[in-house]
Amino acid sequence: MGSVCLVTAPIDATATSAWAELLAHQAGFSPDLREWFANDPGRVERLTFDLADLRVDLSKNLATDDIVASLVRLAEQTGVAERYASMLAGEHINTTEDRAVLHTALRRPAGASPALVVDGQQIDEDVQHVLARIDAFAARVRSGEWKGVTGKKVTHVVNIGIGGSDLGPVMIYEALKPYADAGIEARFVSNIDPTDIAQATADLDPETTLFIVASKTFTTLETLTNARLARQWLWTKLAEAGVIGDDEASRTDAVAHHFIAVSTALDKVADFGIDTENAFGFWDWVGGRYSVDSAIGTSLAIALGPEVFRELLAGFHAVDEHVRTQPLHENVPVLMGLLNIWYSNFLGSQSHAVLPYAQQMHRFAAYLQQLTMESNGKSVRWDGSPVTTDTGEVFWGEPGTNGQHAFYQLIHQGTRLIPADFIAFVNPAYPLEDGGADVHGLFLANFLAQTKALAFGKTAAEVEAEGTTGALVAARTFGGNRPTTSIFALSLTPPVLGQLIALYEHITFTQGVIWGINSFDQWGVELGKQLAMQIAPAIEGDTAAIDAQDASTQSLLAYYREHRN
Numbered sequence: 001m002g003s004v005c006l007v008t009a010p011i012d013a014t015a016t017s018a019w020a021e022l023l024a025h026q027a028g029f030s031p032d033l034r035e036w037f038a039n040d041p042g043r044v045e046r047l048t049f050d051l052a053d054l055r056v057d058l059s060k061n062l063a064t065d066d067i068v069a070s071l072v073r074l075a076e077q078t079g080v081a082e083r084y085a086s087m088l089a090g091e092h093i094n095t096t097e098d099r100a101v102l103h104t105a106l107r108r109p110a111g112a113s114p115a116l117v118v119d120g121q122q123i124d125e126d127v128q129h130v131l132a133r134i135d136a137f138a139a140r141v142r143s144g145e146w147k148g149v150t151g152k153k154v155t156h157v158v159n160i161g162i163g164g165s166d167l168g169p170v171m172i173y174e175a176l177k178p179y180a181d182a183g184i185e186a187r188f189v190s191n192i193d194p195t196d197i198a199q200a201t202a203d204l205d206p207e208t209t210l211f212i213v214a215s216k217t218f219t220t221l222e223t224l225t226n227a228r229l230a231r232q233w234l235w236t237k238l239a240e241a242g243v244i245g246d247d248e249a250s251r252t253d254a255v256a257h258h259f260i261a262v263s264t265a266l267d268k269v270a271d272f273g274i275d276t277e278n279a280f281g282f283w284d285w286v287g288g289r290y291s292v293d294s295a296i297g298t299s300l301a302i303a304l305g306p307e308v309f310r311e312l313l314a315g316f317h318a319v320d321e322h323v324r325t326q327p328l329h330e331n332v333p334v335l336m337g338l339l340n341i342w343y344s345n346f347l348g349s350q351s352h353a354v355l356p357y358a359q360q361m362h363r364f365a366a367y368l369q370q371l372t373m374e375s376n377g378k379s380v381r382w383d384g385s386p387v388t389t390d391t392g393e394v395f396w397g398e399p400g401t402n403g404q405h406a407f408y409q410l411i412h413q414g415t416r417l418i419p420a421d422f423i424a425f426v427n428p429a430y431p432l433e434d435g436g437a438d439v440h441g442l443f444l445a446n447f448l449a450q451t452k453a454l455a456f457g458k459t460a461a462e463v464e465a466e467g468t469t470g471a472l473v474a475a476r477t478f479g480g481n482r483p484t485t486s487i488f489a490l491s492l493t494p495p496v497l498g499q500l501i502a503l504y505e506h507i508t509f510t511q512g513v514i515w516g517i518n519s520f521d522q523w524g525v526e527l528g529k530q531l532a533m534q535i536a537p538a539i540e541g542d543t544a545a546i547d548a549q550d551a552s553t554q555s556l557l558a559y560y561r562e563h564r565n
């Protein structure tokens with residue numbers, strides 16, 4: 001199956017009858033969650049879903065049953081289910097790169113039937129083969145069988161990568177740190193700002209450090225620069241300690257013991273000097289921002305354990321199966337994607353907050369920013385024609401309760417509509433009591449309080465009833481009707497985290513299909529990369545390169561050259 005490049009024109013969502021229905025709903029739309037809740041005792045039950053281990057409550061969204069029905073018709077009329085089936089089958093839905101999009105294949109269980117064969121590749125076999133190699137390698141590092149050049153066990157792995165080769169691993173590592181049980185700490189270096197690698201290595205012992213160079217293309221400037229800096233650091237530190245000489249053979253041996261790689265370009269890995277025996281591959285049908293479940297997760301398999309990595313994959317797969325099998329009106333990622341369409345295309349919202357009530361998820365919003373915004377920040381559709389409506393909201397967020405003391409004010413009382421997803425867990429990773437009171441319970445009370453305040457607000461009459469008078473009444477009034485989705489799970493476990501990530505992948509997919517977007521390319525990052533290479537000589541004073549710049553860039557270059565140390 002596969003090898004079909006789908007450059008057929010997307011269905012224009014704005015030309016469907018469902019879109020016309022939604023425009024009719026939009027006209028004079030005046031949501032009233034207080035009234036909806038008071039008059040409709042079945043609303044919560046109807047709009048609460050179990051998605052694998054996630055309890056998802058959509059009832060505090062600004063949508064009536066009629067609106068939800070029109071949104072579901074929009075998904076039907078724009079072919080969301082058909083496009084999903086095309087993706088799973090390996091059709092080349094990444095049209096601009098003529099590639100299949102098969103991150104879902106990375107989490108198919110061993111022995112899944114029928115076997116997936118795409119473009120002549122035995123996908124399942126290849127995936128399982130790499131997974132088995134990662135398992136075995138991770139086990140060797142964790143047990144101490146894999147040794148550094150002086151025979152010591154690895155205590156630190158440093159993942160060097162950026163974008164999809166960084167954000168997923170670091171987010172998951174932070175979220176699942178309580179599972180790190182082998183005495184191995186993971187660190188992550190991404191930025192070409194030399195501060196990043198300098199700080200990450202400052203207190204490390206080169207004899208017990210293992211670097212993972214993670215890059216799909218193995219051409220990314222930041223990653224290769226940092227990899228070279230790390231290699232130099234290793235050689236210098238080992239030489240200073242008198243452990244290796246500065247001859248070629250010693251240096252090669254040091255790299256062999258302290259560097260591994262993850263990439264689709266194993267020839268380039270070899271050029272860098274890393275033995276491809278110590279490299280883990282993946283394939284061009286895995287997009288960078290969808291790659292944490294590929295060998296890009298090797299740092300996780302080492303630090304958290306291969307079992308944890310497999311449990312994560314199982315979590316992803318559970319949601320893939322839900323999306324594949326559930327009808328659109330009960331398909332949670334599809335419904336959440338549709339609600340986002342409602343807010344951004346009909347109610348004027350431009351951003352979407354994701355607010356985990358879990359400190360461990362402090363990198364989740366950063367991860368989602370690449371997933372959602374690199375995927376759907378597009379102005380043309382998959383056939384090259386212009387989009388017919390706004391696309392791609394700004395995703396952002398911070399864990400509660402920190403955000404409550406920073407930006408929630410604007411969500412509660414500002415003039416902009418900001419739909420927000422709250423994510424919380426019944427049980428804490430660290431159960432602590434304060435004077436006999438369960439601190440996690442207090443934390444959860446805040447999650448519940450915020451979603452309640454946003455939905456139902458506080459009327460002027462209620463404010464006055466508390467004794468407030470005059471101008472303060474307006475200031476203390478909350479309009480309510482600020483939409484939220486609550487996602488609740490028992491604990492932040494590996495499968496639950498996999499489910500959460502897959503949920504947002506499929507929300508992103510749903511929106512992309514409705515907008516007619518190829519969510520799997522990222523041409524928008526290319527221009528900046530090209531220009532940086534052109535400007536680099538100007539930084540060093542190359543006159544021709546300076547002359548080639550615009551006046552503003554020249555002025556900034558002059559400031560830099562005048563003041564640099």
Ligand code: F6P
Nearest residue numbers: 162163164165215216217220288
């Ligand atoms: O930012 C562009 C991008 O290509 C991302 O899509 C990707 O995740 C990142 O750069 C890193 O790319 P690579 O894994 O090839 O180094």
